[in-house]
Amino acid sequence: MKAYDPKKLELTKYLFFTGKGGVGKTTSACATAVSLADSGYKVILVSTDPASNLQDVFQTELTNKPKEIPEIPNLKVANFDPVSAANDHKESIVGPYRGILPDSAIENMEEQLSGSCTVEIASFNEFAGFLTNKDVKDEFDYVIFDTAPTGHTLRMLALPSAWSNYLDENDTGVSCLGQLSGLGDKKESYERAVKTLANGELTTLMLVTRPQKASIEEAKRASGELAELGINNQKLIINGLLTQADDEVSKIIAKQQEDDLEHLPNFLSKYEQFFIPLRPYNVTGLDKIRILLDTVQPELPEIDSEMREYPELSTVIDxxxxxxxxxxxxxGKGGVGKTTVAIKVAQALQKQGKKVHLATTDPADHLNFYLGDTSGLSLSHIDEEKELREYKEEVLSKARETMSGDDFDYVKEDLESPCTQEIAVFRAFAEIVEKADDEIVVIDTAPTGHTLLLLESTQSYAKEVERTSGEVPKSIQKLLPRLQNSDETEVLMVTLPEATPVYESMRLADDLDRANIAYTWWLVNQSMSATHTSNEVLKARASNEVEWINKVAKLSNQHYAVAKWQADFEK
Structure with missing residues (x-):
């Protein structure tokens, strides 16, 4: 595996950086843009990542208008805010109906347009504009995007039914993709954009991953989805590789990284692979961006080794x-440790003499690995794949009765949306929550506030019920009121001491606020600062965590705890 150096590669005009949240997409994209611009190429860097820290990297205010960076004459940078764009798009659709339709109908429309799919569509709208803009093509040697559209979004945009009046006329219901309403005039632009993406002579997809199993699996999924659409010009960047291990903690991390990379899926192994070493500093400011990819790094400054005391998980349990x-x-978002934290919470409550039921969506064999002694703890496992498979088949079976061709394909693609899995396991969650009548129930994940509100919206909920049995189980009828009862229910927000996971948790908190679901406590998981490592790089990383732990402390109104880094961390 070679060190990543864009100056030594034959690159296409359009470069898309994609990967799981927090793997370093923005960092890699910025370093690439600066390296190429410093080499004399005209470069524009565009981010549509809701969690992007592009402004922090360049330490300047950015908007959706390309801005020159004075220290780098050949570089322009734009930072689109897809959340604001999605809100504007939502209002353009809902606004005309205010004062005409009942408030309940307006609320239903707003919630239909509040999911992650709307943000993706808003993001792709910005992508399409740049990919098909002749002025951009003529002015710049390289056009670099921080974050790429998902394969699901691209497949959905390619379906003719997505651009028809299907959503207005269909009474079967769709889980999340009413977001295309009002975009009919964009079809031609989108089609040209998709063709550009699939042209390997014009576009390269840069898959960014951490050298960890969860991140690698996400890269595999994204790669496969996009390859299905003919986007096969891909390269793999392993970001954050620990190259020096000299104490117990660093040796464990290095061995874990080595093992995970050794089992790299065949699907990814066929692509050219590069690595970026784990650096001791936060990549903010041009001085850090410019040295990130250098082989020779500056000497480490004296690290603040002050031992800080933080509340522990036991405080939350008590x-x-x-x-x-x-x-x-x-x-929490994927990869922050929901499963391991749920297990710790359940075991701690059980030790205090409580009758506890632990429910998880983690594969059963992993549960046994994590749990160890399960005596006194009742367990149940929600098989998400099984629930999703059965739910999809129920919906498609019903759709086959009245649909064919493009309309059927649209429903089929809609079922690939993020909300579908939450809806599929919704019934299983509801049944488990009923167990709280006589014991404490700990569940390692939950439907987001958006999904709960989507299902609770009168029209949407009815449509989801009509898809399957036609009747509403009592467990589901009771679920949302119970979740909204803060005397009975608590959501423990799990995050990591890094920028992207914290920002993603903030958006998750917004979802829960809209659904009126309590989340008093936050846990900052996998903190390196609590390990007392002597490895210089890890010590510096630990020092950088302080900023994000303090931010969580403020967000939670001091209702937070910190859990130290542990090996064999996957979920």
Missing amino acids: NFVKTGKKIIFTM
């Missing part, structure tokens, strides 16, 4: 016992 919580969810 509060759950004191306040008599009966339903406890661990929530």
